[in-house]
Amino acid sequence: MSLKKESRTDVQFHLAALRGDCERLKRLLDTGKVHIDSRDRDGTTPLILSAAMGHTDCVRELLAQGADPACCRTDGGTPLFVACQCGHLPVVEELIRRGANVxxxxxxxxxxxxxxxxxxxxxxxxxxxxxxxxxxxxxxxxxxxxxxxxxxxxxxxxxxxxxxxxxxxxxxxxxxxxxxxxxxxxxxxxxxxxxxxxxxLGILPNGQSALHGAAMFGQLACVRLLARRRVAAGNDVVAVTTLRNAAGLTPLQVAAQAGKRDVVAYLKQLEHS
CATH class of the missing domain: 1.25.40.20 (Ankyrin repeat-containing domain)
Incomplete structure (x- = not known):
């Protein structure tokens, strides 16, 4: 997208939005010298900047004066996206109220x-x-x-x-x-x-089960949860410990190959319980 060079007033407008200076924002808009959706060199509008920073008053003012809630940066990010990314709930709620597409x-x-x-x-x-x-x-x-x-x-x-x-x-x-x-x-x-x-809880299209994944990476707390749930779901201990992945390995064998000794010890104990 080709962007025209920013004027000094445009730069001031973007800075006011970035800093949350709502009064300065209003004064610049009142001059008639700035466009509500003017873009900086990255294609970012004042509304996107205010949304990213969580400046709810500025967001509300810009929307009230006609800013486009669907305006995008060059990478596709809208005001709603940046507000969601940063966790600015009041901004998200205002954008939704003004018709932003969720x-x-x-x-x-x-x-x-x-x-x-x-x-x-x-x-x-x-x-x-x-x-x-x-x-x-x-x-x-x-x-x-x-x-x-x-x-x-x-x-x-x-x-x-x-x-x-x-x-x-x-x-x-x-x-x-x-x-x-x-x-x-x-x-x-x-x-x-x-x-x-x-x-x-069984073998997935990736050739592993969740239990194998936890065992491979030594995630003992997850191994415990998954093994117990398999037993509670009607699988006996033997079925839990002999579940084989696409390579023909049990969770115990996977853990042993990866050197996860605490998982190996737990699964061996489970076998003999």
Whole structure:
């Protein structure tokens, strides 16, 4: 996108938006010398700057004077995206009230809900869901908001998404579920939330189970949760310890190969219990 050189007044306008100086913002708008959606060298508008910084008064004033809530930076980010990324709930609520599209997408198909989930902003996620955000809208690699929350260890966000009906076993393109990612990353609190929704505990399209993933990376707390749940789900201890991945290895063998001694010790104890 070709951008014209900023005037001195444009620069002042952007600085006022960035700093949250609402009075200065109004005075500059009153001069008639600035365009409400003027862009800096990166294609960023005053509304995007104020939204990113959480300056709710400036956001409200700019929207009242006709700023476009759907304006994009050169990389596709709108005011709603940057507010969701930074967790500025009042700004998010104001943008939604003014008609911002909660199901808009960036170039990689990530939605505002995905961005909020990735950054652990539970209240922002709830606001987006209340406004009609699609709970399972996935990025181009098919990662869902729940998947990214699980990978990042955001328990409260995962809980909110699950309560809103998120698919517990929605796969990313590599065949991994949210449970697998949480287990191999060691996010035991997220694993516990996911287990409430009866996720797949068996072998996944990626050739592993969540238990194998946890065992491989030495995530003992997750191994304990997953092994206990498999037993509670009707699998006896033998079935838990002999579950084989695509390479024909049990969780115990995977842990042994990776040198995860505490996991090996626990699984051996489980075998003999």
């Amino acid at each position: 199901n808009s997408c960036m170039k990689d198909k990530a939605t505002p809900l995905f961005i909020a989930a990735q950054n652990g902003h539970e209240e922002v996620c709830l606001a987006l869901l209340s406004a009609g955000a699609s709970v399972d809208a996935a990025r181009s690699d098919r990662a869902s908001p729940l998947w990214i929350a699980a990978q990042c260890g955001h328990q409260r966000v995962a809980r909110a998404l699950l309560a809103a009906g998120a698919q517990v076993d929605k796969l990313r393109q590599d065949g991994a579920t949210p449970l697998f990612k949480a287990a191999h990353k060691g996010h035991a609190a997220v694993v516990a939330e996911l287990l409430k929704y009866k996720p797949n």
